[in-house]
Every structure is written in C-alpha cells, then in structure tokens.
Amino acid sequence: MGESIALFSEDGKRSDGRGLDELRPIRIKVGVLSNAQGSAYIEQGRNKIIAAVYGPKEALPKHISLPDRCILRCRYHMAPFSTTERKSPAPSRREIELSMVLRNALEPLVMTWLFPRTVIDIFIEVLQADGGTRCAGLTAAVLALADAGIPLKGLVAACAVGKADGKILVDLNDLEDKYGEADMPVAYNPTLDGITLLQMDGIMSKEEVEQALSLAITATQKMHKMQVDALRERFSVQRREV
C-alpha cells in the first residue's frame, strides 16, 4: 500500500499543506433548496455535498409506520460524476451500508416521539467526493433537519480521523484515505458528550485509537461552532425579510 505515494512533504506538512490536526477549509450554507422543508450545503476541502429533508409526513404504505414515533428514511448517494471514474448511479453496497450508518447516527438526535405514524426523509447527495464524504454529508444532514424545524436533542458534527505514514491525523483527504493506514469516521455532540457514528478500518493500536478519538472530539467541537453559525446566518436573514 502506498509506498510510492508521498502523503507528507519534507517539512512534515500534509499533501495539501495542512498540519496534522488541521481541518480542511469548510463552508456551510443552510437553506439552499426551495422544495425541501430543510436543506444544507457543505464544502469541506473539495467535497461538495447537499442534504435535504422532507417531512414529517404521513408514512405510506401504512405498515411501515410506528404507533409511538416517527420513522426515518435515509439515502446517501454519490452522483455518477462525483469521482474520478464514473460511478454507476445504482446504489452500491457501500452506499447501502452508509445510508444505514447515517440513519443510525441521526436517529438518536431526533425527538421521534413527537410525530407518531409519520416519516422523515433525509437525502444526502455527494456532488463531488474528496474523502470523508459520509462525515461531511452527516454534518450537512443534521443542519437540514434543523432547518426543517424538526426538534432535535442537539447537533452532531462528523469528521474522519486516522493514521497515515505512522502519524495520527484529522480530516483525511482522498489520498490519505486511500493510501493511509487507518480511517475512523466519528460523529460527536459536545453538549451531550455522545458519539452517534463510529467506524474504523485499517490498523491502529489502542493508544492510537484513543489519540485519534481525542483529535476527532476537538475537530467536531470546532465544526459544531461552524454549524451553529450557519444556522444563525440562515435565521437572521429570515428575520430581516419579515
């Protein structure tokens, strides 16, 4: 794996010039679509991802509904042109797994008991992929839920941490994801001190996982502030319009 690929320059900087604990530039905008009840757009490095929320609405067919709470439906999807090689638009096994993992990461945040027998649809479309799309997509999807006015226990921000060339680093780009030794996506809410998404593949010792986890927590705390700012911006604009 990756012997011939230089993930670090001679001065110890990463391939895109960042330090080990430095996030890529992030731009977030809430309320970007007209039809969806809630929507959000995120750019993280060269990732470009849109999330949209429809609902709560009547769950049809009726047998999918639950009498005591709403259900969530989630689709993570990559556009055919989002990657170097064209990706078939049909959902891959990876996308099916990630749709489930992301639903599991969002479900504990939603006050589902307030909307029995309904469904909330969450769509995450990756328009351009550059590593860490599930995390960036989740960061945007939470904001789309908030934008739709759905009561949440809190937000989560998500960020991949991992290991490349023996170094623990934050917010892996595509190159580091492909040729690094480990990749660990984490979604975290600082006020509830809760992780809602946790995956890891690659090889790390216990100490390295711990170190990566603490980097993830610092990074997601920074991103949490950006999320709150993006929501403020969205709703302060609305206030002026009234």
Place this chain on the structure above:
Amino acid sequence: MSITEQRPVISKLEQQELRRLLAENKRIDGRNPLQYRNISVQLGYVEKAEGSALVELGNTKVLAAVKVGIAVPFADTPNEGILIVNAELVPLASPVFEPGPPSEESISLSRYVDRSIRESKSIDLSSLCIVPGRSVYSLYVDLYILDYDGNLIDASVIASVNALGITKMPKYVVEGQAIKKTDEYFKLDLKDHPVSLTYAFLDDKYVVDPCLSEEYASDFTVSMTVKADDRFCAIQKNGGGMISPRRVIELLERSLELGKELRTVAYRQLAGGNG
C-alpha cells in the same frame, strides 16, 4: 433508502427482566456480562468447498465456506488476488429473514467481516497473483446464517477465519496463453487470527456476545475486531443511541482482555495458530 427497522416486539416484561438482572450484573441465560456463550467449531463441514467451518455460538449457527477460483484482477490492483465476502441471511434461520435481494443488515455484516479479514492482513493478496494483470486467485467467502440467536458478527468472523485457516488452494500452471488447474494443492497462508467482540448496550450497562433478546432490547451495539498482536483492524457502532468517548476507551481495553481468551477458544483447531 435505509428505513428505521421494525424490531419484533419483545415483551415489556422481558425487557424489564433483562434490565433488572443486568443491574445485578446477571443475564437472562445465566452468564455474567462479560462472558461468551459456548463456541463449537466443526472444520471442513462442506467437502465441495476448498475450506469451510460450521460455528455454533450458543444457538447461533453460521456456516462459512470458501470457494477458490481464478479471475481477472481489478484494474487498480493488477498484482493482487480477489477476496469477496458475502453473507446470506437464510430464511430458515429466523422469521425476520426474508428471501430476496441482500438486506442492508446482510450487506453491513459481510462488509464488516470483509474489513476484519482484509484490514488485518490475514491474507497476503499479493501472494495470490498467477499472471499479473491477467489472472489471479479469487477467494469467495460465503457466510450462511443457519440459526439466528444474536451476535452474527462475532460468529461470522470466527467461521470465516476458521474456514480460511484450512483452505486448500488448487495449483495452477501457466502453459503459454492458457492457465491450467493441476491436481496439486497448497495450504492458504493465513497470517493472522482476528476476533471480533460485540457489545450490546442497555441503558448505561453493556454485555458482550448478546443473545437475540438482548440484541432486540439493546439501544445499540459496538463491534471491535482485534488482531493477534493486540491492534484493532475494524470498529463499528450499529443501531441508534449515543456512546461517550470514555465508554469507547473502556471497550478498547475490554476487547484486548477478552480477545485473547476468545482467540484461543475460537481457533483452537487451527494448526500452527498464532493466537
């Protein structure tokens, strides 16, 4: 689209009982919270497969079988053999398994097992190349879930590793443009013996190796795969709920403790085991 799963109803009484017992560090089947069920491994269960193992973890039964063939390598890895893990949640195993295309549960299970084997580097895929860019070995690991009483992940990792541990590779010879199968075999070199440990969380308590009712009553599960050298090669939280970072670190420690013992029991029959 991934949709909120509708778990079979388990009675309020049973849920309460599970939690009441757990408050006293007991479980419904008499185990302590950090105890695995009995594990039995039957190697070579399917003679037509190049390697196979039937694993029973309590009442959970998983059959893993390895079929070996040759294939054209993927364009981005012309010198590497192909490893594919597939899980079938066979309808006879449980009323909640339905025939049809693979469910997200089965996809997630096979992808986790795949990661456990691939990322642990248990198999040196570059040693499975016959003619670079043209012909490599393909290893299909098919998991057949025959009886479902919780914790498919750990049972499936144990079954796969055991099956791969006894896999006989047919020898191929290159004759000009043709590649011919010979009658000779060599043993697949299994470099690691990874084990997965799955924890189910009920409120603020957790149990290892959940049985089905514990799985249904739980808020979420966390699985961790540990290599023989005590490093981790896969982690996954499944289901909703939140876990604190402190708890994750606690599970890492637990997995190192419990992993050693589990590895010894699960791979006892594999000769020359490094576990």
